[in-house]
Amino acid sequence: MFRRKTLIQEQFEQFEQFGLEKAPYIFYPAVVVAIGALSDILEGRDNPAWASVTGLLVFCACYLFSVWTAFSDRCGRVLVLLPALALTVLTVVLSLRFGEGMLWLFSLLAVVWSILAGRRLLLRPTLAVVLTTVLGGVTAAIAGNEMGESFGIIYATQLSGIAAATIVRLFSTVMELREAQEELAHSAVAEERLRFARDLHDLLGHSISLIVVKAEAVRRFADLDPETVRRHAGDIESVGRTSLEEIREAVSGYRERSLKAELKSAQLALRDAGTAAAIRQDGPPLPADADALLGWVVREGVTNVIRHSEARSCEIEVAHGSGAVELKISDDGGDAAAGAGKMRESGIPGQGLLGLAERLSAAGGALNAAHMPGGGYRLLATLPVVRRSAEKMGTQ
Structure with missing residues (x-):
C-alpha cells in the first residue's frame, strides 16, 4: 500500500x-x-x-x-x-x-x-x-x-x-x-531468506517423499492391481498440484498450515508407506499461531519417519493441557532425524529439525529429538499457549 x-x-x-x-x-x-x-x-x-x-x-x-x-x-x-x-x-x-x-x-x-x-x-x-x-x-x-x-x-x-x-x-x-x-x-533480507528456505524445505521434503512412496506403490502393483495403480497415480497428480499451490502460497508469504489437515495428511502418507499410524489429540482448540507451528512439526517429523526410519508403526499424540501443548511423534524404526541431515556427534540435528527448533524457540517452546531406550525414535515439541477462555477473562 x-x-x-x-x-x-x-x-x-x-x-x-x-x-x-x-x-x-x-x-x-x-x-x-x-x-x-x-x-x-x-x-x-x-x-x-x-x-x-x-x-x-x-x-x-x-x-x-x-x-x-x-x-x-x-x-x-x-x-x-x-x-x-x-x-x-x-x-x-x-x-x-x-x-x-x-x-x-x-x-x-x-x-x-x-x-x-x-x-x-x-x-x-x-x-x-x-x-x-x-x-x-x-x-x-x-x-x-x-x-x-x-x-x-x-x-x-x-x-x-x-x-x-x-x-x-x-x-x-x-x-x-x-x-x-x-x-x-540487510537483516530483513537475511531473515526473509531464512524463512523462505525453511518453508521450501518443509514443503518440498514432505511432498517429494509422498510422491516417492506413491511411485513405489505404483511400481509394486503395476502388474497385480491396475485399480490400485490408478488410485496411486491420481494421488501423485493430486500431491503434485497441491505442492505447486503450496509453493506459490509460500512465495507470497500467506501460507497457514492447519494441524488438523497435517495430521490427516500424515495418516494417509504413513498408511501408503506401509506404516501403521495411531493419532490421538485431546484438549481445547489451539490458537492459530500455535496450530500452524505444530502443523510444521507434524509435516517435518512424519516426512523423516517415512524417508529414513523404516518404521512399522508410528504414534502421533497432541496433548493440550493448561498453559502448554505437547506434540509427540514416536516410531519403532531407526534414526528419523536423518532426514534433516544425519544427527551429528555433537547432538545437533540437521537443517529440518534445526529449523523447527528455531521456530519453536522463537515462540517460547522447545524441540527434543532422541532415541528411545527400547528402540525407535521420538520427536517431542512443547509450546506454551494461552487458552481463549483465559484471554477473554483477562480482557474483562
Missing part, C-alpha cells in the same frame, strides 16, 4: 541525499561576515590598507581551508588542527591590530572550532563555543572596545558556534540513521 510522504519525510530524504561530502558548502557562505571588516578598510579606518587587506584575504582562505579539512576523511588530525590554530592566532592578531571590524571574525572562528569539535572529537562542542566566546570577549576588552560593542561580539560568537555545532550534530545523526537503515535492510 502506497502512502503519501509527509513534508518532514521529504525534507529528511533531501537532506540525506545531500551527502556528507557536500556539507562544507553550508558553511562557506558564512565568510560574508568578513564584509564588516572590509567596509572599515574601504572607509580608511584600518591602516595600512595593504596589510589589513592581505590579512583579511589570508583569514578567508584559512577559514575555507579549515572547514574543508574538518569534513574531509582524507585529512588527519594534524592537518586539521594546524589551519584551525593558525586561524585562531590570525584572528587575535588582526583584531588587536585593526580593531572593531576585525573582531567580528571571531564568529567565523567559533564556526570552525564547533565543526572540529563535532566532526573530529578534538573537544566537546560546548567547550569549543565557550572558549572561542571567552577569547573573543577578552580580545575585545584588550582592544579597548566599549561594553556594548564587546557584548555584541560575544553574542555573535556564541550564536555562530551553537548554530554550527547544531548543524554538524544533525549531519552526524543523519549518517547514523543511514547506517542503521542499511543494517536493518
Whole structure:
C-alpha cells in the first residue's frame, strides 16, 4: 500500500541525499561576515590598507581551508588542527591590530572550532563555543572596545558556534540513521531468506517423499492391481498440484498450515508407506499461531519417519493441557532425524529439525529429538499457549 510522504519525510530524504561530502558548502557562505571588516578598510579606518587587506584575504582562505579539512576523511588530525590554530592566532592578531571590524571574525572562528569539535572529537562542542566566546570577549576588552560593542561580539560568537555545532550534530545523526537503515535492510533480507528456505524445505521434503512412496506403490502393483495403480497415480497428480499451490502460497508469504489437515495428511502418507499410524489429540482448540507451528512439526517429523526410519508403526499424540501443548511423534524404526541431515556427534540435528527448533524457540517452546531406550525414535515439541477462555477473562 502506497502512502503519501509527509513534508518532514521529504525534507529528511533531501537532506540525506545531500551527502556528507557536500556539507562544507553550508558553511562557506558564512565568510560574508568578513564584509564588516572590509567596509572599515574601504572607509580608511584600518591602516595600512595593504596589510589589513592581505590579512583579511589570508583569514578567508584559512577559514575555507579549515572547514574543508574538518569534513574531509582524507585529512588527519594534524592537518586539521594546524589551519584551525593558525586561524585562531590570525584572528587575535588582526583584531588587536585593526580593531572593531576585525573582531567580528571571531564568529567565523567559533564556526570552525564547533565543526572540529563535532566532526573530529578534538573537544566537546560546548567547550569549543565557550572558549572561542571567552577569547573573543577578552580580545575585545584588550582592544579597548566599549561594553556594548564587546557584548555584541560575544553574542555573535556564541550564536555562530551553537548554530554550527547544531548543524554538524544533525549531519552526524543523519549518517547514523543511514547506517542503521542499511543494517536493518540487510537483516530483513537475511531473515526473509531464512524463512523462505525453511518453508521450501518443509514443503518440498514432505511432498517429494509422498510422491516417492506413491511411485513405489505404483511400481509394486503395476502388474497385480491396475485399480490400485490408478488410485496411486491420481494421488501423485493430486500431491503434485497441491505442492505447486503450496509453493506459490509460500512465495507470497500467506501460507497457514492447519494441524488438523497435517495430521490427516500424515495418516494417509504413513498408511501408503506401509506404516501403521495411531493419532490421538485431546484438549481445547489451539490458537492459530500455535496450530500452524505444530502443523510444521507434524509435516517435518512424519516426512523423516517415512524417508529414513523404516518404521512399522508410528504414534502421533497432541496433548493440550493448561498453559502448554505437547506434540509427540514416536516410531519403532531407526534414526528419523536423518532426514534433516544425519544427527551429528555433537547432538545437533540437521537443517529440518534445526529449523523447527528455531521456530519453536522463537515462540517460547522447545524441540527434543532422541532415541528411545527400547528402540525407535521420538520427536517431542512443547509450546506454551494461552487458552481463549483465559484471554477473554483477562480482557474483562
